[in-house]
Amino acid sequence: MHRTATRSHFQIQRDVIYALLLRELSSRFGQRRGGIFWAMVEPIAHLLVPVMIFTFIRIRLISGVDYPVFLVYGFLPFLLFKAICLQIINGMDSSRRLLAYRQVLLMDVFIATAIANAVIQAVVIIIVLTGLAMFGFDVLPPRPVELAAMLALTAMFGFGLGLVLAAIANLVPDSRSVIKIMFMPLYFMSGILFPVTRFPDEWLRLLAFNPVLHLVELTRSMGVEGYEPFKYVSLAYPVTLAFTFTVVGLMLYRLRFLTRVTP
Amino acid sequence: MISLHNVTKSYMTLTGRKVVFRNLSLDLPEGVNVGLIGRNGAGKSTLMRIISSVDLPDSGEIVTKGRISWPVGLKGGIEKKLTGRDNVKFVCRIQGVRKAGMKEKIRYVQEFAELGDYFDRPVSNYSSGMRARLAFGTSMAFEFDYYLIDEVMAVGDARFKHKSRIVFKERLQKSKIILVSHSMKLIRKMCDAVILLEHGQATYYNDAREGIAAYRKTGGEP
Numbered sequence: 483m484h485r486t487a488t489r490s491h492f493q494i495q496r497d498v499i500y501a502l503l504l505r506e507l508s509s510r511f512g513q514r515r516g517g518i519f520w521a522m523v524e525p526i527a528h529l530l531v532p533v534m535i536f537t538f539i540r541i542r543l544i545s546g547v548d549y550p551v552f553l554v555y556g557f558l559p560f561l562l563f564k565a566i567c568l569q570i571i572n573g574m575d576s577s578r579r580l581l582a583y584r585q586v587l588l589m590d591v592f593i594a595t596a597i598a599n600a601v602i603q604a605v606v607i608i609i610v611l612t613g614l615a616m617f618g619f620d621v622l623p624p625r626p627v628e629l630a631a632m633l634a635l636t637a638m639f640g641f642g643l644g645l646v647l648a649a650i651a652n653l654v655p656d657s658r659s660v661i662k663i664m665f666m667p668l669y670f671m672s673g674i675l676f677p678v679t680r681f682p683d684e685w686l687r688l689l690a691f692n693p694v695l696h697l698v699e700l701t702r703s704m705g706v707e708g709y710e711p712f713k714y715v716s717l718a719y720p721v722t723l724a725f726t727f728t729v730v731g732l733m734l735y736r737l738r739f740l741t742r743v744t745p
Numbered sequence: 746m747i748s749l750h751n752v753t754k755s756y757m758t759l760t761g762r763k764v765v766f767r768n769l770s771l772d773l774p775e776g777v778n779v780g781l782i783g784r785n786g787a788g789k790s791t792l793m794r795i796i797s798s799v800d801l802p803d804s805g806e807i808v809t810k811g812r813i814s815w816p817v818g819l820k821g822g823i824e825k826k827l828t829g830r831d832n833v834k835f836v837c838r839i840q841g842v843r844k845a846g847m848k849e850k851i852r853y854v855q856e857f858a859e860l861g862d863y864f865d866r867p868v869s870n871y872s873s874g875m876r877a878r879l880a881f882g883t884s885m886a887f888e889f890d891y892y893l894i895d896e897v898m899a900v901g902d903a904r905f906k907h908k909s910r911i912v913f914k915e916r917l918q919k920s921k922i923i924l925v926s927h928s929m930k931l932i933r934k935m936c937d938a939v940i941l942l943e944h945g946q947a948t949y950y951n952d953a954r955e956g957i958a959a960y961r962k963t964g965g966e967p
Contacts, residue, residue, distance in 0.1 A: 579821030
C-alpha cells in the first residue's frame with residue numbers, strides 16, 4: 483500500500499490550507515445546480531437593495547459624489563471585516579472536529595476561511611462595480627493602490643479582532659450571541675448608509691471611537707473621487723488597533739485559548 | 746510509542762471544575778495492542794481525544810512517535826454538502842496524497858464502502874449506514890502505525906461487518922490499535938494489554954486478562 487511521504491511542517495500546512503480552501507469553496511458553491519449563483523446572490527443583494535432604494539428616493543447627500551458608489555465603497559470594507567471576523571468564531575466551532583486529523587491546525591482553518599472570504603468579496607465587488615459602471619457611474623477608484631492597502635488593513639483588523647473574540651467565545655460560550663448581535667449597532671455606527679457628518683460635533687467625537695468607522699471612511703476616500711473623510715478620522719487609530727488585536731489574538735491562540743475545549 | 750507525562754485534564758461544569766485526570770503519566774510500549782477500560786465517565790474517551798490531539802490537556806505533555814490515525818470511523822470530519830468522493834479527496838490532500846496515490850485511495854474507498862452511485866452524491870443524501878461505511882472505508886484506505894478506535898467498530902449489515910473484520914485483521918499484521926470498549930469480549934480478542942482508568946488514575950496491565958479481572962473486582966462489567 484502507498485505510504486505517505488514525509489513532509490516538512492511548511493508543506494503540511496500548505497497542503498492542509500489548500501485542502502480546506504477547496505473544501506470551503508466547493509461546499510459553498512459546487513454541489514447544487516446554480517450553487518455559485520445562489521452563493522453570490524446574498525452578498526450582491528446586500529449591496530444592491532439599499533443602492534436601489536436610496537437611489538430611487540434620490541436623496542443627494544453629498545454634493546459631487548454618486549450615492550451608489552459612495553454606498554458600495556462603504557459596504558466593501560464593512561462586509562470584509564464582518565465576514566472574516568465572524569468566520570473565525572464560526573470556524574473555531576465548526577472545524578473543531580477536523581482537528582481530529584492530526585495535520586489540521588485551527589490556524590489553517592482561519593487562514594483558509596479568510597482567503598475564501600476575500601476571494602468571494604472580490605468577485606462580488608467586481609460584479610457590482612461592473613453593474614454600476616454599465617449604468618454610467620464612475621466607479622474606478624482614483625487611488626487603487628491605497629485602496630488595496632486599506633482593504634488589507636481592514637482584513638487584518640477583522641482577523642485580529644476575530645481571534646480575540648473567538649478566545650472570549652471559547653472561554654464564555656454564552657458570549658457568542660452577544661458578539662453576533664453587536665454587529666448590528668456597529669453597522670449603523672460605521673457611517674455606511676449616509677455620511678456621519680450630518681451628526682452634531684459632540685456625537686462625532688463619540689463615534690470616532692469606532693475603529694470600523696475610520697476604516698470605512700478611509701476606504702471610501704481611496705475609492706470615491708472627491709470624497710473627504712470627516713475631520714476626526716485618522717489612519718493611526720485603526721492601524722494601532724489592528725496590530726494590537728492581531729498580536730494579542732495570536733498570543734491567545736499560542737496560549738491555546740482557542741483550542742482548549744470548555745463545555 | 747506513545748507516552749504521557751504529568752497530564753492533567755479538567756472540565757468546567759456548572760458545579761465547578763471536574764478533574765478527569767491529575768498528573769497522569771503513562772508509557773505505551775511499542776508493538777502492543779492496548780485496550781482502554783473503565784466505567785462510564787472514567788475518562789476513556791477523554792484520554793483518546795488527548796492522544797488523538799482533538800483535545801488538549803490543561804498541563805502536561807504527550808509524546809508520540811509513528812503515524813497515529815484519526816479516530817477510526819470518524820464521522821464528524823465528513824462534510825455533508827460534499828460528495829463522498831470529494832470527502833475522500835479532502836482527506837487525501839491533508840495526508841499529502843496526490844495524483845496517482847489519490848486515485849488509488851478513491852478507488853479503494855469506492856470499492857470498499859459499496860456506495861454505488863451515491864459515491865458521487867452529497868453525503869447529506871446518505872443513510873447513516875452509508876455514512877458510517879464511507880467513514881470506515883476512508884480510515885482503512887490509509888496506513889498507520891496506530892489505529893484509534895472508540896467503541897463502535899462494526900458498521901453496516903452482517904456481510905459488511907464480516908468484510909470489515911477481514912480487512913482490519915489484515916491491517917493488524919503491521920499496525921497496532923488503541924481501543925476503547927465496554928465489551929470485555931472484544932478487548933480480550935483484540936488487545937494484548939489494557940489500561941484501567943479509575944478515579945483519575947490509570948493502571949497499565951501487561952496482560953489484558955489481568956486488567957479485566959482487576960476491573961471486575963471494582964465492579965466493572967463482566
